[in-house]
Amino acid sequence: MAILPTKNPILSAQNLCVESVGAKESFPVLTDLNFSLEPGKILGLVGESGAGKSMIGRTISQYLPKGFAVTKGTLAFDGEDLVSMLPERRRNLLGRDIAFIPQEPLSGLNPVLTVGQQIKEHLLRIGLASGENWRERALKEFESVHLPHGAALLEKYPHQLSGGMCQRILIAMAFASRPRLLIADEPTTALDVTIQARIVKLIAEMQKRDGTAVIFITHDLRLASQISDEIMVLYAGRPAERGPAKQLFSSPAHPYTRCLQLANPTITGPRRGLFILPERMPGLRVLKELKGCRFASRCPNAIEACTRAEPPLADIGPNHIAACIRTEKTPDIVPPPLAPGREIASARIHLNGEKLTKAYTTAWSPFAKRSSFKAVNSVDFSLGEGEFVGIVGESGSGKSSLARLVVGLDTPTDGRITLAGRDITANGNADRAYRREYIQMVFQDPQSALNPRRRIGSIVTQANEASGLHNSTRERMDRAAELLKEIGLPPDAAMRFPSQLSGGQKQRVNIARALCTLPRILVADEIVSGLDVSVQAQLLDLLLKLRDEHGFSMLFISHDLSVVRYLCDRVMVMYRGEVVESGRTETVFADPKHAYTRSLLAAVPPDDVNAEWSPVLAEAGYQVE
Amino acid sequence: MRMFATIAKLLVKRVLTAIPILLLVSALLFCILRILPVDPAAMSLPPNATVQEVEAMRTEMGLNLPLYQQYGIWLNKLFHGDIGRSIHFRQDVTSLIGSTLPATIELAVIAMMVATVFGLAGGLFLFYVRGTRAEAVMDFVSILLLSLPEFLWSLFLLLIFGVFFEVLPFTGRLSPGFERPLVTGFLLFDSLITGNIPTLLNALQHMILPCLALGIALSPSLMRVLRSSLLDAYQDDYIQQARLRGLSEKRILIRHGLKNAILPTLSLMGVQFGFLFGGTLLVEIIYSYPGMGNLMVDAIRNADLPIIQGAGLTYCVAVLVISIVVDSLYLILNPKLRVR
Ligand SMILES: Nc1ncnc2c1ncn2[C@@H]1O[C@H](COP(=O)(O)OP(=O)(O)OP(=O)(O)O)[C@@H](O)[C@H]1O
Ligand code: SF4
Ligand SMILES: [Mg+2]
Numbered sequence: 001m002a003i004l005p006t007k008n009p010i011l012s013a014q015n016l017c018v019e020s021v022g023a024k025e026s027f028p029v030l031t032d033l034n035f036s037l038e039p040g041k042i043l044g045l046v047g048e049s050g051a052g053k054s055m056i057g058r059t060i061s062q063y064l065p066k067g068f069a070v071t072k073g074t075l076a077f078d079g080e081d082l083v084s085m086l087p088e089r090r091r092n093l094l095g096r097d098i099a100f101i102p103q104e105p106l107s108g109l110n111p112v113l114t115v116g117q118q119i120k121e122h123l124l125r126i127g128l129a130s131g132e133n134w135r136e137r138a139l140k141e142f143e144s145v146h147l148p149h150g151a152a153l154l155e156k157y158p159h160q161l162s163g164g165m166c167q168r169i170l171i172a173m174a175f176a177s178r179p180r181l182l183i184a185d186e187p188t189t190a191l192d193v194t195i196q197a198r199i200v201k202l203i204a205e206m207q208k209r210d211g212t213a214v215i216f217i218t219h220d221l222r223l224a225s226q227i228s229d230e231i232m233v234l235y236a237g238r239p240a241e242r243g244p245a246k247q248l249f250s251s252p253a254h255p256y257t258r259c260l261q262l263a264n265p266t267i268t269g270p271r272r273g274l275f276i277l278p279e280r281m282p283g284l285r286v287l288k289e290l291k292g293c294r295f296a297s298r299c300p301n302a303i304e305a306c307t308r309a310e311p312p313l314a315d316i317g318p319n320h321i322a323a324c325i326r327t328e329k330t331p332d333i334v335p336p337p338l339a340p341g342r343e344i345a346s347a348r349i350h351l352n353g354e355k356l357t358k359a360y361t362t363a364w365s366p367f368a369k370r371s372s373f374k375a376v377n378s379v380d381f382s383l384g385e386g387e388f389v390g391i392v393g394e395s396g397s398g399k400s401s402l403a404r405l406v407v408g409l410d411t412p413t414d415g416r417i418t419l420a421g422r423d424i425t426a427n428g429n430a431d432r433a434y435r436r437e438y439i440q441m442v443f444q445d446p447q448s449a450l451n452p453r454r455r456i457g458s459i460v461t462q463a464n465e466a467s468g469l470h471n472s473t474r475e476r477m478d479r480a481a482e483l484l485k486e487i488g489l490p491p492d493a494a495m496r497f498p499s500q501l502s503g504g505q506k507q508r509v510n511i512a513r514a515l516c517t518l519p520r521i522l523v524a525d526e527i528v529s530g531l532d533v534s535v536q537a538q539l540l541d542l543l544l545k546l547r548d549e550h551g552f553s554m555l556f557i558s559h560d561l562s563v564v565r566y567l568c569d570r571v572m573v574m575y576r577g578e579v580v581e582s583g584r585t586e587t588v589f590a591d592p593k594h595a596y597t598r599s600l601l602a603a604v605p606p607d608d609v610n611a612e613w614s615p616v617l618a619e620a621g622y623q624v625e
Numbered sequence: 626m627r628m629f630a631t632i633a634k635l636l637v638k639r640v641l642t643a644i645p646i647l648l649l650v651s652a653l654l655f656c657i658l659r660i661l662p663v664d665p666a667a668m669s670l671p672p673n674a675t676v677q678e679v680e681a682m683r684t685e686m687g688l689n690l691p692l693y694q695q696y697g698i699w700l701n702k703l704f705h706g707d708i709g710r711s712i713h714f715r716q717d718v719t720s721l722i723g724s725t726l727p728a729t730i731e732l733a734v735i736a737m738m739v740a741t742v743f744g745l746a747g748g749l750f751l752f753y754v755r756g757t758r759a760e761a762v763m764d765f766v767s768i769l770l771l772s773l774p775e776f777l778w779s780l781f782l783l784l785i786f787g788v789f790f791e792v793l794p795f796t797g798r799l800s801p802g803f804e805r806p807l808v809t810g811f812l813l814f815d816s817l818i819t820g821n822i823p824t825l826l827n828a829l830q831h832m833i834l835p836c837l838a839l840g841i842a843l844s845p846s847l848m849r850v851l852r853s854s855l856l857d858a859y860q861d862d863y864i865q866q867a868r869l870r871g872l873s874e875k876r877i878l879i880r881h882g883l884k885n886a887i888l889p890t891l892s893l894m895g896v897q898f899g900f901l902f903g904g905t906l907l908v909e910i911i912y913s914y915p916g917m918g919n920l921m922v923d924a925i926r927n928a929d930l931p932i933i934q935g936a937g938l939t940y941c942v943a944v945l946v947i948s949i950v951v952d953s954l955y956l957i958l959n960p961k962l963r964v965r
Contacts, residue, residue, distance in 0.1 A: 061868070079840055091871045092871065094868070100866065100870075102862050103862075104862050107861055107864055108866045110884070111885065111957065111960070114960075122870055125871065157961070158961040159960070163811060
């Protein structure tokens with residue numbers, strides 16, 4: 001390895017291997033990890049779900065899942081081996097010299113203790129405060145993470161705060177001890193785009209203040225390239241490529257890095273097609289039997305020679321290494337051409353909403369006055385035949401409430417909805433039956449939307465039960481086979497249960513179920529969030545392909561602006577229940593008129609690593625926190 | 626401060642809803658017992674009374690009035706603390722209940738304490754040995770315990786410690802010859818505040834077997850709920866996060882794990898305590914314990930309507946009080962319920 005540390009590294013791994021050492025079988029989760037992290041530097045860890053990113057954090061803390069252990073190599077913190085160190089000594093480092101920021105800020109804090117109790121516990125343990133002066137210290141830490149009203153905050157319980165505030169509190173706790181190493185495991189995945197940008201900037205700011213070395217785990221290569229000094233791309237537990245962030249992003253050497261980059265839609269410039277990484281990362285058990293390059297089964301550049309031996313991590317530039325024998329061919333990987341844009345010439349309006357309003361009133365109580373707030377406030381919209389319309393906005397902006405009105409899960413307080421010429425505002429029984437034929441909804445969380453005790457074949461044809469049509473077993477089996485083929489699942493999946501599918505496959509089933517009765521309109525609420533970019537690209541193209549075949553239209557709710565830009569013809573930007581801007585996606589994104597739209601767009605990390613990412617950190621009036 | 630306000634609100638709300646519930650229960654008790662083929666007038670007269678005498682008695686007792694009027698009269702008396710006179714014991718029902726209720730309360734409270742101690746200790750142990758072979762054994766044992774009802778425990782314990790080893794008394798509340806102080810009617814409490822230690826010790830000895838029987842019968846479900854709530858809590862991120870901040874396992878368990886896991890356990894305890902109150906019946910009979918259970922059995926055997934009505938109402942009030950107490954505790958312990 002050609003990386004010669006100039007300073008003493010704060011963390012260094014040498015030939016680190018972590019394996020499952022179960023009684024029956026053993027397989028590696030991390031293979032031959034080599035890296036060193038200098039003080040004050042940020043290392044970005046990128047890879048698909050299951051690549052082993054979190055496992056690195058767990059190895060550092062040595063809280064590995066049951067049955068896993070370090071089997072080879074060393075992992076040293078400031079020269080001391082973390083693996084062989086006495087547990088007491090390691091526990092002493094945790095929270096003091098090594099700090100962690102979790103993925104889910106809301107569940108990272110104990111729900112039955114106040115924020116004050118929790119930060120006090122931490123400050124007292126690390127000896128930063130004694131007795132009653134913890135309060136002063138806590139307020140000082142809150143100030144440094146820009147949390148206003150610190151004193152009031154101490155009395156609050158986590159559930160009374162937003163995700164962004166909880167994350168700030170956790171960051172304040174993590175940095176209270178001026179740690180030398182921080183591991184942030186997808187610290188912003190659960191947050192809104194604008195808040196994500198602020199939190200990332202905050203981590204960078206604190207990191208600079210204390211000269212902390214940071215391991216920043218994310219599945220977003222673009223985000224990693226913006227904030228890291230160096231990036232390591234992991235594939236199935238082994239580094240595929242490692243190098244200086246900007247260089248790695250602008251000229252990726254490993255095909256996997258390139259594919260990940262091209263699977264993500266862009267936010268600026270001309271729209272391009274998405275590279276579809278086929279299949280999934282091989283499972284860990286399969287890997288053990290695998291000879292040759294572990295990426296070969298999905299690699300567009302694979303040749304016979306690739307399957308002979310595992311390619312070594314070879315130098316390809318200063319401080320830049322990649323595990324591929326044909327790195328010179330990597331730039332040849334190009335995105336497929338963009339599917340020709342559809343002209344919505346017919347402009348036949350399917351669905352129309354006028355001044356739609358949904359007010360929620362608090363439950364009756366003898367002690368409090370009932371108050372009401374408008375989740376959806378006087379929204380006008382229309383959806384033409386074959387049109388995909390995106391709805392973007394922060395959480396709580398009323399996107400899902402609007403979707404619920406459209407599919408009839410809620411009845412509007414005010415306004416009018418018409419569907420193919422018929423007024424369905426009243427949402428009576430006849431309206432519902434009528435609506436069901438036209439509109440189907442795809443839910444956000446396939447995990448909870450799919451009944452775990454039903455087979456996939458029965459789930460995807462569930463809608464037939466309600467309509468009473470084609471309800472014989474034979475007909476349903478045939479329809480299920482057809483649907484599975486359309487969404488690209490093997491026919492034998494019909495007999496499986498949801499638990500036997502991957503997250504992406506479940507979401508496909510979810511889509512197939514909505515398509516079963518050939519609805520004219522789909523309402524999709526955040527259906528690709530939380531999925532890997534590779535799976536996301538597969539699903540986006542699936543939706544476009546299905547539209548070509550069946551010509552349905554879609555209301556597509558998402559907080560991911562790049563995805564909306566790729567998929568949707570028109571976009572509506574919602575803020576506090578109102579539509580603040582709408583129009584053709586490209587126009588709106590290229591030339592946003594409303595300040596809120598601008599702040600949303602600025603929060604997205606730019607496609608060009610050399611461009612400056614300057615999210616609006618706090619704009620008066622447009623702060624949700 | 627806010628917490629007290631919320632609890633005060635809860636109390637007001639619960640007491641307000643308790644009133645219609647009590648009215649409904651009293652009406653039910655009244656009607657059902659009137660429908661029974663038992664003539665209270667005939668029962669309160671000697672067997673050789675004539676038809677005229679019975680008829681006179683019926684008029685005197687108001688039994689010829691319409692049902693709703695009878696209910697009104699009964700309810701009015703109830704408000705003045707008069708539930709009627711026991712036909713069998715020839716004594717006011719109020720005083721009968723007043724002399725047996727404290728005994729049952731003492732039994733139920735101590736049994737619940739035993740169940741809590743066993744339940745918490747067992748639950749912690751079950752949790753501690755999770756994933757080991759000991760867990761399978763403990764699991765088996767706890768299911769075995771769960772499947773034995775309290776009256777079987779009563780009989781086992783009575784036979785082993787009372788009859789075979791003869792180390793503990795197993796009838797009544799006190800051995801003959803012990804002086805019985807009377808202040809509040811609660812024997813343990815009274816002997817404690819009058820400083821009558823011999824009586825206190827003797828009474829406690831008498832309570833060991835029945836309380837153990839009830840406590841052992843109730844504890845397995847507590848153990849299992851505590852274990853599974855602890856396992857749930859340990860799946861949550863905040864536990865992992867506490868570890869990563871370097872807190873000790875002991876501190877994590879007590880301050881972070883138990884504090885969350887105790888909530889479901891607490892609501893189960895509330896339910897159990899309610900049941901326990903009516904469920905001491907068999908145990909009281911087996912140990913000839915002079916509580917409400919024994920009174921109730923006597924009343925049923927003799928079709929003694931006023932006692933059945935009085936006991937039924939008492940039971941209803943007790944369950945309402947317990948549920949209010951448990952809900953307030955829940956409110957204190959679970960901040961999520963405390964918003965606004
Ligand atoms: N508790 C566990 N028991 C068994 N296997 C596990 C456990 N946790 C993780 N793994 C396996 O270890 C591998 C690496 O998982 P890891 O959580 O590090 O992935 P990741 O890159 O962090 O993914 P994600 O993006 O989903 O967080 C995966 O194949 C996963 O299935
Ligand atoms: S070695 Fe071959 S299969 Fe592996 S990444 Fe390089 S080109 Fe693809
Ligand atoms: Mg992870």
